[in-house]
Amino acid sequence: MTTHDIVLEWQDGQTEHISVDEDETVLEATRANDLGLPFGCLTGACATCAGRLTVGDLTHQRPPRALKDYQQQQGYALLCIAEPRSDCHIEVGARIQAEMIVTPWK
Amino acid sequence: MSDIEPTADTEVHHHAQTEGPGYATPQAAIEESDPERLAYVMGLYVGTDVDAPDFLSVVDVDPESETYTEVIDRVEMPNRGDELHHFGWNACSSSCHIDELERRHLIIPGQRSSRIHVVDTKNRRDPQIETVIEPEELFEYDLSAPHTVHCIPDGEILISMLGDANGELPGGFLELNDDFEIEGRWDPPGEIEMNYDFWYQPRHNVMVSSEWAAPTTYYPGFDLEDVENGMYGQRLHVWDWAEGNVEQTIDLGEDGLIPLEVRFLHSPEATHGYVGAALSSNIFHFFEADGEWHAENVIDVESREHEDWEMDVPGLVTDLLISMDDRYLFFGNWLHGDVRMYDISDPANPRLADRIWAGGYFGDSHPTGADDREVVGGPQMLQLSLDGERLYWTTSLFSSWDNQFYPKEAEKGSVMLKADVNPRNGTMELDEDFLVDFGDSPHGPARAHEIRWPDGDCTSDVWQ
Numbered sequence: 001m002t003t004h005d006i007v008l009e010w011q012d013g014q015t016e017h018i019s020v021d022e023d024e025t026v027l028e029a030t031r032a033n034d035l036g037l038p039f040g041c042l043t044g045a046c047a048t049c050a051g052r053l054t055v056g057d058l059t060h061q062r063p064p065r066a067l068k069d070y071q072q073q074q075g076y077a078l079l080c081i082a083e084p085r086s087d088c089h090i091e092v093g094a095r096i097q098a099e100m101i102v103t104p105w106k
Numbered sequence: 107m108s109d110i111e112p113t114a115d116t117e118v119h120h121h122a123q124t125e126g127p128g129y130a131t132p133q134a135a136i137e138e139s140d141p142e143r144l145a146y147v148m149g150l151y152v153g154t155d156v157d158a159p160d161f162l163s164v165v166d167v168d169p170e171s172e173t174y175t176e177v178i179d180r181v182e183m184p185n186r187g188d189e190l191h192h193f194g195w196n197a198c199s200s201s202c203h204i205d206e207l208e209r210r211h212l213i214i215p216g217q218r219s220s221r222i223h224v225v226d227t228k229n230r231r232d233p234q235i236e237t238v239i240e241p242e243e244l245f246e247y248d249l250s251a252p253h254t255v256h257c258i259p260d261g262e263i264l265i266s267m268l269g270d271a272n273g274e275l276p277g278g279f280l281e282l283n284d285d286f287e288i289e290g291r292w293d294p295p296g297e298i299e300m301n302y303d304f305w306y307q308p309r310h311n312v313m314v315s316s317e318w319a320a321p322t323t324y325y326p327g328f329d330l331e332d333v334e335n336g337m338y339g340q341r342l343h344v345w346d347w348a349e350g351n352v353e354q355t356i357d358l359g360e361d362g363l364i365p366l367e368v369r370f371l372h373s374p375e376a377t378h379g380y381v382g383a384a385l386s387s388n389i390f391h392f393f394e395a396d397g398e399w400h401a402e403n404v405i406d407v408e409s410r411e412h413e414d415w416e417m418d419v420p421g422l423v424t425d426l427l428i429s430m431d432d433r434y435l436f437f438g439n440w441l442h443g444d445v446r447m448y449d450i451s452d453p454a455n456p457r458l459a460d461r462i463w464a465g466g467y468f469g470d471s472h473p474t475g476a477d478d479r480e481v482v483g484g485p486q487m488l489q490l491s492l493d494g495e496r497l498y499w500t501t502s503l504f505s506s507w508d509n510q511f512y513p514k515e516a517e518k519g520s521v522m523l524k525a526d527v528n529p530r531n532g533t534m535e536l537d538e539d540f541l542v543d544f545g546d547s548p549h550g551p552a553r554a555h556e557i558r559w560p561d562g563d564c565t566s567d568v569w570q
Contacts, residue, residue, distance in 0.1 A: 036155070036157030038152070038153055038154065038155065038187075039186070039187045040152060040153070040187045040189060040218030040219060040325070041187075041218050041219060041220065041241075041250075041273060041321075041325070042187070042219070042241075043250075043272070043273065045250070045269070045272065045273025045274075045321055045322050045325060046218045046273065046321065046322075046325035046326065047325060047326035047327075047506070048152065048153050048187065048189075048218060048325075048505075048506070050326075065272060065273055065274065065322040066273075066322050066325055066326045067326075068329075093155055094153055094154050094155045094509075094516065097153065097326065097327070097506060097509070098327070098506070098509040098510065098513065100326060100327070101326060101327035101328070101329050101506075101510065102329075103510045103511065104328060104329075104330045104417075104510075105330075105415050105416060105417040105418075105419065105420075106414065106415050106416060
């Protein structure tokens, strides 16, 4: 099984390195490492688990229904259904989901 | 109130020997109930960096108690990520003719997880999780995103489901039996596309349901582009209660964007109700006349200028409720920051009786005193005492929407506030001594959502 080195970067500067198998989601790996990332539906419908990929390659194991095309182009990924295909750097934490959608009217 | 002549069916339904879990009539609920001493309130960590599950909180609302205004117990859910949202009882006054039933189990869905928890409140101050229905069991029925829970008169439980197994449309309804097992789908799939809240009046064989959007649309947050693309609801569905079919659909138009909470008057004879349209900030009165159901916009909340906003701020009418005596309607303007009280003794012509400002974009950030903690968010989920004299509310709407409109709420948590209501004079006064702070919860600041009383309340009890 191919394993990749994933660097998780929080906005407060915290970083963690974890190993993630290609047939394992990033979220599953973080839960196994007690890293406590946010999540909700676990099926790619709600985006609670959103992260932003800055380096590397992730693939979604099923369509990420909670992401719009432009959000995927900006590097957002749903870590509950995202598997690595290379070593990656991913920005994580609850604020990533909040950044994904512009606050209307303001 | 009543504008329908009693039928042979209604005449034979009487409650002279009520032994079941509720009250014989709404007036009996007012007369026979004790003042609320405990409140059950949803507490949430979903969508934050707090590594803890959501919880059911038990709040002491007894002014004679040493722990008044404190959370005295928390029932942590077995999993993280649920987004506990709305919840309901296994039995209410509609089942008051079924002797063996008790109003004892809370049915608590996870909106994001699609997991359903059953909590036994036999010990009111120390409830316990009894069983959990896992998401995969719901997905088997091609349903997800459980929302409103109502007991139904034969002891079973009906839950509105907002999406299919993929979080897309159509939604539908799931039925549980009185052993808390999935009975199946209540409705033929495809009767509706969008779903949200519902309320039924069995004596008139009618149910009305409303529309939010597909879970994949509203879960991530509120995107105006989705509104422009017609992805949010604006219709009411009128169901044949016995058959489970939609008989009539009412399009509310542009004034009825995102119709959420549905409330019939409590009188089982009444054929009047209200629904709040969140985005267009209106209240619609729906009613039956000449064999058809109609909906009319009876309250408009005007948008307001704010120096920090490019566009006027809508009120965003979210929760509403009707007092048990059917005299008053209360609703929250979540963005503006006021909670309003309307006289609805003429249901087609509500009259503003009073309002309170607390939080929001225009209300007082410190309504309970300059030294008290700041109120982030606006009046949201409401609950009224059965006697109509105490109105309580919390401030969180939905985690991802909170983060857009009140990002500080993730750091500060929610509060629960209270007003003293004078039904005779039609007035409210904020109780400055009452503030439940969910910001100092043990794992970190929590959001607070829906409120229920152990003995039934103004947003869950239905009479048959």
